[in-house]
Amino acid sequence: MTTATEVQKKEGFFKRLFNRPQKEYWNAYTGGLVLGLVLFASFFLTGNGLGASGGLSRMVAFIEDIIAPGHVDRVPYLIKTAGGELNALDNWIVMVSFGAIIGGFISGLRNGRVKLETHRGPQITDKQRWFYAFVGGFLFAYGARLARGCTSGQALSGGATLSAGSWAVMFAIFGGAYLFAYAFRKLWN
Amino acid sequence: MTIFPLPIDTIFLKIGVYAIYLLIGIGFGYVLESSGFNKSTKLAAQFYFKDLTVFKVFFTAIVAAMLLLFGAAAVGLLDYNLIWVNPTYLWSGIIGGLVMGVGFIVGGFCPGTSLTALATLKIDGIFYVAGALFGIFAFSETIDEVPHFFDGSYFGRLTLMDLFDLPVGLVALLVTLMALFMFWGGEKLEAIYGKVDLSKAPKGRYIGAGVFVAAAIGLIAIGQPTNADRWNWIADEQQARLDNREVQIVTEELLHTMHDSKLNLVMLDVRAEKDYNLFHLTDADHVLPEEVPSMINDFIALPANTLFVIMSNDESAATEVWKYMVAESVPNVYILEGGINNWVDTYATPYEDEYCAGEKEDLQDDEFKYILTSALGDHCPAAYPHLEDHEHIEYTPKIKMELKRAPSAGGCG
Secondary structure, eight states, rough: OOOHHHOOOHHHHHHHHHTTTOOOOOOOOHHHHHHHHHHHHHHHHSOOOSSSSHHHHHHHHHHHHOOHHHHHTOHHHHHHHSSOEEEOOOOOHHHHHHHHHHHHHHHHHHHHHHOOOOOOOOTSSSHHHHHHHHHHHHHHHHHHEEEEEEEEIIHHHHHHTTTHHHHHHHHHHHHHHHHHTTHHHHHHO | OBSSSHHHHHHHHHHHHHHHHHHHHHHOOOOHTTTTTTHHHHHHHHGGTTOOOOHHHHHHHHHHHHHHHHHHTTTTTOOGGGGGGEEEEHHHHHHHHHHHHHHHHHSSOHHHHHHHEEEEEEHHHHHHHHHHHHHHHHHHHHGGGHHHHHHOEEEESOOOOHHHHHHHHHHHHHHHHHHHHHHHHHHHHHHHOOOOGGGGSTTHHHHHHHHHHHHHHHHHHHHOOOHHHHHHHHHHHHHHHHHHSSEEEEHHHHHHHHTTTSSEEEEEESSSSHHHHOHHHHEEOOOGGGGGGGGHHHHHHHHTTTTEEEEEEESSHHHHHHHHHTTOOOOOEETTTTHHHHHHHHHHHHHHHHHHEEESSOTTTTOOOEEEEOOTTTTTTSSSOOGGGGGGOOOOOOOOOOOOOOOSTTTTO
16 A cells, blocks of 8 residues: 555656756857866866767777677777776766766756657658667767767867867867768758 | 866775766766757757857857866966876877768767767667767777877877967967857857847857956966976975985986886986987986977876986986976976986996096086096996896885876876
């Protein structure tokens, strides 16, 4: 009897949690300013900036190390993160990535935006969108490893510390996207 | 003395360090979601000039963080030398960037934003993250085929200040003005392509722009700390170490260090070239004092087990270089006590004696005291004495390896 009411209560709680009224996103300049403060705080306290692809990379190395530890020890690129006794997840960047997921979830929850849905352009189906999202993620991550960092680790963090190479990467990312935007206009318009 | 960035690895236990990074990550994810970066259509609209939120958030963040960083460095709160600055690998960076650009327009996210999309249950975000994991897997399987491309065109810690030979303040002002110009142009484009009503945009953004420009001009006015400023901040503490002879290591300690394979020993011989040619230690690098400033970034980037020992004929020149390097936050720097003169006194063998025509009279400070009939370089036993060939004296070891404060890999590890 008590369990039944608890379940009911729980459902009520979750319903209330996930069905909050959906709020507007922040003003872009406000968001930028707060992001700048987070980035500065990171550098100020730790000497390191932000990053996302590095955490994902270690996730891959961690999974590979479970499935095929022998293989990890033979691939030079993986040895650095997961070779031998190394735990690929034992690194600060993994914490930042996990934190980003938690932070995104908290913000989404507070503002009623945690919802199972697919965002896509009007001319394609959900399934097509999923396919392109997968391909895009594949390409972006490949490029990010090649450039030693993504929009966060290179463009944002390196941009603020005025690294010459990071500015080159930043222009290449935006340049590449604008260059191919017309070719892929059907996906979004 | 500059105290930030904090040497967090020495202050906190590992769990504390990870908690700090987790909190930073939470802040990161929170802002990304709140700015609308979990919505792929909003991100992609950027590239059709309909909604330039990404551009605005991105460059506002860069400018704000940049001004705060260099502002804190200017007043001596933050040590820029200990901040991770992404090293430049030009061509792999540019090609990687272009590939990322294609991934951006096809996938509708970048890795950071896809994490918040995944967190808020956007199915396209989940597929994107899955694709990214496979992309990383594919990279790790293929990159070892083209190591020269991946590791080539390396320029080390190269900043825009180095590239254009401009002071920090001016570069910061140019970046700020460029961002403001892009915001202005971006809003015009949004009005045309996105039918955005600009009259509803908050007026506070003009005040913000004014504050940014004023801060950048302030940076030009204050300037960044010079080596002399940096030395003054730490002079009390470090001069005492010099005076108490805590950093001058005896020949015997250097000899043992030369034979210690666990340490990455960097010996810097800062004497004139002719003295170096007459005699120097095996593996000692010839570096003139005026060349040291351009090498600081490389020194800081060396592994944590790196130990620097500086030597001149006696100690004066070595001490000046020591002060310069310590003021620039290079860790683990020591001076060879008594310099090369003392080394030769201690370890000369009959072989060296044969080429020695006596000692110079009225010796100047920090001058090589022996008259050699031939330039020996390091082709003599005293340049690399073997441990077993010498009787050992008791000495109190002075070298204490500090934990490295500067990060050795940024967000790309």
